[in-house]
Amino acid sequence: MKTILTGIRSNSVLTLGNYLGALLPMVRLANAHSKDSHVNIFVPDLHSIISDVDGDLRQNTLRTLKYYLAAGLEVNENVHIYRQSYVPAHSELCWILNCIATMGEASRMTQYKEKSKGQESCNVGIFDYPILMAADILLYDATYVPIGEDQFQHIELTRNLATRFNNRFGEIFTVPAKTADQVKFMGMSDGIRIRDLLNPEKKMSKSTKAENSKIMLDDNPAKAAKKIMSATTDSFGKVKFDMWSQPGISNLLQIEALVNDVPLQDVISTWASETRYGELKKKVASSVSEMLTIFQEKLADISDGEVFALLESGEKYANEVANAKLFEAQKAFHLR
Numbered sequence: 001m002k003t004i005l006t007g008i009r010s011n012s013v014l015t016l017g018n019y020l021g022a023l024l025p026m027v028r029l030a031n032a033h034s035k036d037s038h039v040n041i042f043v044p045d046l047h048s049i050i051s052d053v054d055g056d057l058r059q060n061t062l063r064t065l066k067y068y069l070a071a072g073l074e075v076n077e078n079v080h081i082y083r084q085s086y087v088p089a090h091s092e093l094c095w096i097l098n099c100i101a102t103m104g105e106a107s108r109m110t111q112y113k114e115k116s117k118g119q120e121s122c123n124v125g126i127f128d129y130p131i132l133m134a135a136d137i138l139l140y141d142a143t144y145v146p147i148g149e150d151q152f153q154h155i156e157l158t159r160n161l162a163t164r165f166n167n168r169f170g171e172i173f174t175v176p177a178k179t180a181d182q183v184k185f186m187g188m189s190d191g192i193r194i195r196d197l198l199n200p201e202k203k204m205s206k207s208t209k210a211e212n213s214k215i216m217l218d219d220n221p222a223k224a225a226k227k228i229m230s231a232t233t234d235s236f237g238k239v240k241f242d243m244w245s246q247p248g249i250s251n252l253l254q255i256e257a258l259v260n261d262v263p264l265q266d267v268i269s270t271w272a273s274e275t276r277y278g279e280l281k282k283k284v285a286s287s288v289s290e291m292l293t294i295f296q297e298k299l300a301d302i303s304d305g306e307v308f309a310l311l312e313s314g315e316k317y318a319n320e321v322a323n324a325k326l327f328e329a330q331k332a333f334h335l336r
Helices: 016-033 057-070 089-098 103-107 110-116 124-138 149-169 179-185 221-229 247-260 264-270 277-300 304-332
Strands: 002-007 037-043 079-083 142-144
Touching: 002 016, 002 124, 016 037, 016 057, 016 247, 037 057, 057 079, 057 277, 057 304, 079 304, 089 124, 089 304, 103 110, 103 124, 110 124, 110 149, 124 149, 149 179, 149 304, 221 277, 247 264, 247 277
Parallel strands: 002 037, 002 142, 037 079
Antiparallel strands: none
8 A cells, every 4th residue: 555644734823825735635635545545644743843833832733633624534544643753763764864865955955045044043953854854754655745836845855865775775765756746646737835815926824924915724704805805916907827927816716726626727717708806806705714614613523532532543553654664774774
């Protein structure tokens, strides 16, 4: 059985961009493939402490896992939910991979450059977390890792490290599918990247200070609708999907398709002859408001006990699989 693996940091409430771009696609993939594949859904809480933790990490972790269930995740014996820090093999393998990775590789990572830009210094975790991400993936022989486009570079790093390790020590790790195949598996022509509502040239981010630039999953549905209505568009007067010349309009079309689980091309065709942006905004605002209402009702019905029961079985499985793979890596380095 192939393994599909994904995780979402739990520092704070997620944005609509996190939900539509990462969490919801993963839920749909899990439901489609969990009968014939292992689906590992973990909370990367070690990644979360790279930056200042917003609030109670433990409660944020529970909330993130509830998001998956509220989004419709169907749990069966092949779906494994666990916390990264509850599987010590992640940290151990990260150190081993550090010893075959190079400073040049890590320093070329775009996210490191962005997060460290303009700072006198940054913590080592920001520099090293792509290596930890590689450990997250390689411990479970994951073939597919559904992610946003901003993480594609890290998949390529993981592939390079796995190949280097295997060439030196034998076929120990499964090399994840290349980026093009990851995108194909996810059923997208490109990675999903929901844009900032006020500055659509940037992705929607929970760290952005402007409240109207982002929609949070705990936003009042009516408030979220108003944010959509105030979204930045353009002056072309034609609804067209073009992320380069019309990123604001393209973002709204993408949101409409994802919220309603319909092909993007169908939405594009529906609005192709429209010249008034207000009508599109009204439709997207209504769709987002309805989605949030239903989602928040489902979220309120999920108990902590339900989540802890899933974690107990998921972490037992994760430790068994990860420890076995770690042992192979340790033997390769003559540690065992």
